[in-house]
Amino acid sequence: MQIPKSWPRGRWAWAAGGGVVALLVLTVMDLRQHYEVPLGAVLALALARALALGLSWLRPRAAVVVSLVTTAVTATVTTPLAPSEPWPWGTTAAFGHSFVVAIAGARGLGRREQVGWWVATQAVGVVAIELAPDRGGWGGLLTMAVLSAVAVVVGDLVRSRRETARRLAEQEAVSRTERAERKALQERARIARELHDVVAHHLSVVVVRADSAPHRLPDVPDKVRAEFMGIAEEARASLTEMRRVLRLLREEEPQPGELEPQPGLEQVNELVESTRRAGADVRLAGAVPTGFDPAVELTAYRVVQEGLSNAVRHALHASVVVSVRRTSTELEVRVENERPPRPVVPAPGSGQGLRGMRERVALVDGTVRAGPTPVGGYLVHAFIPVGEEVASDDHGARG
Known part of the structure; x- marks a missing residue:
């Protein structure tokens, strides 16, 4: 994850500037009062220590290098005034280096890299004790080991929290876009319903009456019979075009042959994986069947998408199980999340997602229900017919 490398605002x-100045002053006081070291070296080491802390916000990796080198040089040039003084790590060295490690970790260093720097720090301490055992003992390494380990954990937690917040912000942006698209789709669906209920119905009546007129009316001349047949054919052609218009109005994505292919069941694995990468605990149960009518596959995909979107918004830390399987005549889609391990403040939503999902499933004669489970979770459960009557082109105008 790319975190902006800039000075805090x-x-x-x-606070950051005060911390740098405070570390500079405390380092001078610590070295002058507790160790034998020339004044020039004290000032140089204090400036290097403060520089490392300042760099930790701007250049995390460089800051850790400067801090560790400064810590090693400090151990080399200092001699404790009393056996009770900590060595090879002085108080300001241990705390200053740990702060640098923690801030650098929060600013983008990976977990493995932080652990590597922790190991390098302890190795420097071991070498110092081996080379100058008269200045200190092995107990002097404990403080740095503990403080730097805590710094690694804190830095990793802060970085992970920022990454999670960024992913949630991206998911919310996607959700807003989807809600806007659903509004447009609902309007198109309303127009499609009006066309289906009014125009398509009357065209069907025209076809039936024109086909049956020569049989219902006595002594129909051949020219009139041919005219009725022409009317029926024209009405059928108009009805076919109407069905195509209805199908276009009811689809959210471009059709094959237009801008891009529509998502289907083959993309369910990618959908689950992308949600998992966003920090959700999602598992796909079993293999996903494919090879159905594009309208069926698109509907099933959208059900899974909406179910995962709801789970991320309302139960981020709960486990989610997605399953898509075929029965004898139906495609069963389930998206179920467990009860969240801790209370979650749900992200705001318009409430149109579930409504749009029900309308989409209803367009292919399917059923869907969504609601809480007895154990405190949430379940989205859809059944989509996969028979010929759903896959045929005539379904778009059936009443």
Whole structure:
């Protein structure tokens, strides 16, 4: 994850600047009072220590290198004034280096890289004790080991929290886009229903009456019979075009042969994987069947998509199980999440997602139900027919 490498802003800028100055002053006081070291070396080491802390916000990796080198040089040039003084890691060295490691971790260093720097730090301490055992003992390494380990954990937690927040913000942006698209789709669906209920119905009546007129009316001349046949053929052609218009109005994505292919059941694995990468605990149960009518596959895909979107918004830390399987005549789609391990403040939503999903499933004569489970989770459960009557082109105008 790319985290902006910049100096903190607002009140945090003052806090960061104060921390750098405080570390500079405390390092000078610590080295002058507790160790034998020339004044020039004290000032140089204090400036290097403060520089490392300042760099931790701007250049995390460089900051850790400067801090570790400064810590090693400090151990080399200092001699404790009393056996009770900590060595090879002084108080300001241990705390200053740990702060640098924690901030650098929060600013983008990976977990393995942080652990590597922790190991390098302890190795420097071991070498110092081996080379100068008269200045200190092995107990002097404990403080740095504990503090730097805590720094690694804190840095990793802060970085993970930022990454999760970024992914949630991206998911919310996607959700807003989807809600806007659903509004447009609902309007198109309303127009399609009006056309289906009014125009397509009357065209069907015209076809039936024109076909049956020569048989219902006595002594129909041949010219009139031919005219009725022409009317019936024209009405059938108009009805066919109407069905195509209805199909276009009811589809959210471009049709094959237009801008791009529609998603189907083959993309369910990618959908689950992308949701998992966003931090959700999602599992796909069993293999996903394919080879159905594109309208059926698109509907099943959207059911899974909406179910996962709801689970991420309302139960982010709960486990989610997705399953898609075929029965004898139906495609069964389930998206079920467990009860969240801790209370979650749900992301705001328009409530149109479930309504749009029900309308989409109803267009292919399917059924869907969504609601809480007895154990505190949530279940989206859809059944989509896969018979010929659903896959045929005539379904778009059936009443």
